[in-house]
Amino acid sequence: MASTQNLKEATGNHSSWESLLPDFPKGPLCKYRKKASFNWKEMAVLLDGKDIIQLKNRIFSALESDPLFVHHPGEELSREKYQELTFLRCKRLFEYDFLTQQEIIENPLKIFHMVLCIGMYDWSPCIQYLLHFLNCASYLLEFIINTPDFEAAKFWIGNMGKHATHAVVYAQLYTPDGQYQGLHSFLVQIRDIKTLLPIPGVVVGDIGKKIGQNGLDNGFAMFHNVRIPKENILNIAGDVTAEGKYSSSVKDVKERFSAALGSLSSGRTVITAVSMTNLKLALSIAIRFSAVRCQFGPTDDEEIPVLEYQTQQWRLLPYLAATYALDYFCKSLFENLTEFYLGLLTKQRSQRQADIGREIHALCAASKPLTSWTAQQAAQECREACGGHGYLAMNRLGEIRNDNDPNCTYEGDNNVLLQQTSNYLMSWMHCIRDKVPFESPFGTINVLQDYHHILDWKFTAMSVEDCMDSSVPLAAYKWLVCYLLRESDLKLSKEKQSGRSDFEAKNNCQVYYCRSLAIAFIEQTVLQRYHDYTHDPDIPSTLQPVLKNLSALYGLWSLSKHLAVLYQGGYASGEQAGRFIQNAILELCYRLKDDAVALVDVFAPPDFILNSPIGKANGELYKNIWGEVLQGSKTLNRPSWWTEFCINRPVAGRLKSKL
Numbered sequence: 015m016a017s018t019q020n021l022k023e024a025t026g027n028h029s030s031w032e033s034l035l036p037d038f039p040k041g042p043l044c045k046y047r048k049k050a051s052f053n054w055k056e057m058a059v060l061l062d063g064k065d066i067i068q069l070k071n072r073i074f075s076a077l078e079s080d081p082l083f084v085h086h087p088g089e090e091l092s093r094e095k096y097q098e099l100t101f102l103r104c105k106r107l108f109e110y111d112f113l114t115q116q117e118i119i120e121n122p123l124k125i126f127h128m129v130l131c132i133g134m135y136d137w138s139p140c141i142q143y144l145l146h147f148l149n150c151a152s153y154l155l156e157f158i159i160n161t162p163d164f165e166a167a168k169f170w171i172g173n174m175g176k177h178a179t180h181a182v183v184y185a186q187l188y189t190p191d192g193q194y195q196g197l198h199s200f201l202v203q204i205r206d207i208k209t210l211l212p213i214p215g216v217v218v219g220d221i222g223k224k225i226g227q228n229g230l231d232n233g234f235a236m237f238h239n240v241r242i243p244k245e246n247i248l249n250i251a252g253d254v255t256a257e258g259k260y261s262s263s264v265k266d267v268k269e270r271f272s273a274a275l276g277s278l279s280s281g282r283t284v285i286t287a288v289s290m291t292n293l294k295l296a297l298s299i300a301i302r303f304s305a306v307r308c309q310f311g312p313t314d315d316e317e318i319p320v321l322e323y324q325t326q327q328w329r330l331l332p333y334l335a336a337t338y339a340l341d342y343f344c345k346s347l348f349e350n351l352t353e354f355y356l357g358l359l360t361k362q363r364s365q366r367q368a369d370i371g372r373e374i375h376a377l378c379a380a381s382k383p384l385t386s387w388t389a390q391q392a393a394q395e396c397r398e399a400c401g402g403h404g405y406l407a408m409n410r411l412g413e414i415r416n417d418n419d420p421n422c423t424y425e426g427d428n429n430v431l432l433q434q435t436s437n438y439l440m441s442w443m444h445c446i447r448d449k450v451p452f453e454s455p456f457g458t459i460n461v462l463q464d465y466h467h468i469l470d471w472k473f474t475a476m477s478v479e480d481c482m483d484s485s486v487p488l489a490a491y492k493w494l495v496c497y498l499l500r501e502s503d504l505k506l507s508k509e510k511q512s513g514r515s516d517f518e519a520k521n522n523c524q525v526y527y528c529r530s531l532a533i534a535f536i537e538q539t540v541l542q543r544y545h546d547y548t549h550d551p552d553i554p555s556t557l558q559p560v561l562k563n564l565s566a567l568y569g570l571w572s573l574s575k576h577l578a579v580l581y582q583g584g585y586a587s588g589e590q591a592g593r594f595i596q597n598a599i600l601e602l603c604y605r606l607k608d609d610a611v612a613l614v615d616v617f618a619p620p621d622f623i624l625n626s627p628i629g630k631a632n633g634e635l636y637k638n639i640w641g642e643v644l645q646g647s648k649t650l651n652r653p654s655w656w657t658e659f660c661i662n663r664p665v666a667g668r669l670k671s672k673l
């Protein structure tokens with residue numbers, strides 16, 4: 015639901031939020047800005063609230079005024095230099111200390127916004143900074159650490175390549191009595207604090223150049239009989255006494271495993287938001303570009319902005335709708351996570367706390383894949399939507415695409431994580447079968463309470479106009495989740511009945527079944543939350559129509575990828591259903607095209623942070639590109655190897671074999 019404070023501010027005195035957000039410079043984008051159906055400043059205040067906008071302004075202007083964060087257009091930084099600069103920037107972020115503890119306690123959402131603002135500038139210093147707080151790492155034995163072979167060496171660890179002095183290491187804990195106590199985390203020193211040289215017994219180094227995020231040094235480590243003090247066990251779920259006896263308030267090994275992995279949920283929640291932020295960056299660039307780049311037209315002397323083309327709208331505007339829906343989802347997920355952490359901090363041992371842990375794990379294990387893949391596809395689409403200019407490195411779409419890419423892999427590979435969500439959903443089947451009442455703390459699985467009834471639902475819209483509200487795709491999603499759950503469960507039973515082991519049976523149920531189930535579930539959850547938000551009667555009437563259009567477009571466009579299953583399972587039949595959905599998508603794209611520039615104005619960071627000539631707020635496409643091109647230190651130089659071209663000319667056939 016809409017935050018009451020944000021609602022009050024959005025509907026309150028306009029002059030107070032006018033001054034929070036400066037007007038954009040006049041220029042070619044004004045044409046679309048004038049056509050918008052709503053006031054972008056009012057929308058920004060509704061979505062974030064004044065307090066967060068002030069925080070963002072504070073961070074953005076600090077980075078812009080600091081010489082250490084200055085951009086170096088046209089300069090190729092070596093990896094070594096980039097890593098050094100990233101480290102200096104990371105140190106500077108600690109010096110800024112943007113949020114006081116009191117501010118964080120009063121509104122934990124501020125951390126989330128702080129991280130994303132820094133990331134909009136560059137993910138390398140942002141992640142380096144974050145990892146210094148929460149260092150995730152590898153695997154070690156008890157209090158003496160050994161890495162048995164190269165395969166067991168820890169690889170990829172963030173900050174470890176060049177400078178980390180300590181690592182938080184996940185380990186299988188064995189006590190002196192030989193008992194296995196499950197997964198625990200430990201603090202291990204790996205380098206000397208004064209010299210940065212490795213601690214005896216530790217082999218530590220840099221893993222080499224990556225596809226993106228090269229400011230961040232990822233490293234490897236191997237341990238040979240490294241001793242760590244007993245108190246370095248991070249006793250989230252258990253501890254070991256001076257006599258070597260294990261004690262834990264969580265008795266079950268499996269439960270302790272979940273407790274130890276709890277921190278991964280915060281990482282996955284943050285990565286969901288990081289990916290959503292990449293959507294914001296890529297779309298700000300592509301939509302501003304599309305609104306000013308003119309190509310062809312109905313007559314020889316009239317060229318139109320490429321945003322007027324149906325294909326361009328259909329390629330970009332669903333991603334814009336996805337950005338709004340996912341932005342809302344990220345904030346709500348962060349609130350769920352905050353509740354989970356409050357429980358941990360106050361040492362809650364209730365059933366509700368355990369249920370919250372399971373639900374949040376299932377949610378972020380699917381929201382990370384959904385959002386990172388959406389951002390990956392969007393970044394590529396935006397790159398192509400900007401034509402050749404999209405491929406120019408200075409316009410930043412390549413960097414966004416490459417820096418987003420590892421979001422699909424780290425903190426758990428997307429395909430592997432989706433299995434966690436489908437496992438969770440499948441675990442409710444016994445309640446459904448036995449007709450035992452059930453619910454989850456955040457209510458995301460409550461849709462399954464009506465499982466038997468929902469399976470009888472059909473697509474009932476009678477026209478394109480009927481489909482223009484997100485209630486239509488939402489109903490279809492509820493059916494889809496129930497249907498895929500039933501099919502996955504049946505498939506698993508069949509596999510087991512045919513004599514397959516549990517491992518094999520589960521493995522054979524992934525593609526088209528459990529994997530699709532997890533994806534449909536998270537899409538339905540995102541849509542349900544966004545539908546509820548956009549249909550809240552308290553949303554100002556000036557903003558509600560455009561928000562409802564975004565919700566409908568996100569729902570229909572996501573659903574359209576499941577059309578085959580909707581027909582296959584009998585929810586839809588005849589050619590009309592599919593046609594209505596397709597036409598509604600096109601109609602919504604058309605209705606949103608005049609709002610598109612204002613919709614990106616709401617979330618685009620200042621030009622300095624966005625750092626893309628074709629994405630600048632003034633829309634002066636060609637002036638901005640030329641301005642940047644001519645700043646390159648070697649742009650007008652002849653090459654250093656010019657004599658090879660002009661003087662040492664090749665003699666054709668000189669090296670040809672004479673035999």
Ligand SMILES: CCCCCCCCCCCCCCCC(=O)SCCNC(=O)CCNC(=O)[C@H](O)C(C)(C)COP(=O)(O)OP(=O)(O)OC[C@H]1O[C@@H](n2cnc3c(N)ncnc32)[C@H](O)[C@@H]1OP(=O)(O)O
Pocket residue numbers: 125126141144145148150151172268271272273275276277278279280281282284285371372375423424425426427430431434437
């Ligand atoms: C403001 C804050 C800042 C934070 C800021 C972070 C920084 C964000 C910036 C990006 C920076 C990235 C930097 C990269 C950092 C890495 O990449 S660190 C390395 C991360 N590594 C991973 O994520 C490994 C991924 N793999 C896995 O997690 C495990 O393989 C899997 C997927 C859990 C599967 O393991 P498995 O042994 O097959 O376990 P499984 O039998 O499925 O599960 C056992 C039970 O535990 C439960 N469980 C498993 N995981 C969990 C969990 N996380 N929670 C609860 N329960 C769990 C299961 O549900 C299951 O329960 P039951 O069904 O039995 O009831």
Ligand SMILES: Cc1cc2nc3c(=O)[nH]c(=O)nc-3n(C[C@H](O)[C@H](O)[C@H](O)COP(=O)(O)OP(=O)(O)OC[C@H]3O[C@@H](n4cnc5c(N)ncnc54)[C@H](O)[C@@H]3O)c2cc1C
Pocket residue numbers: 150151152169170171172224227232420423424425426427428429430
């Ligand atoms: C930029 C970056 C930074 C990282 N930082 C850190 C860090 O700081 N600390 C840290 O500990 N780690 C870090 N990692 C490592 C990261 O957590 C792992 O790469 C990730 O968890 C995936 O594991 P993997 O590489 O072993 O992939 P693998 O498990 O080898 O997966 C390879 C492929 O096999 C598939 N696959 C694997 N198992 C299954 C299965 N059961 N069913 C179906 N398919 C399967 C996967 O889908 C994947 O496509 C980082 C990685 C990257 C890319």
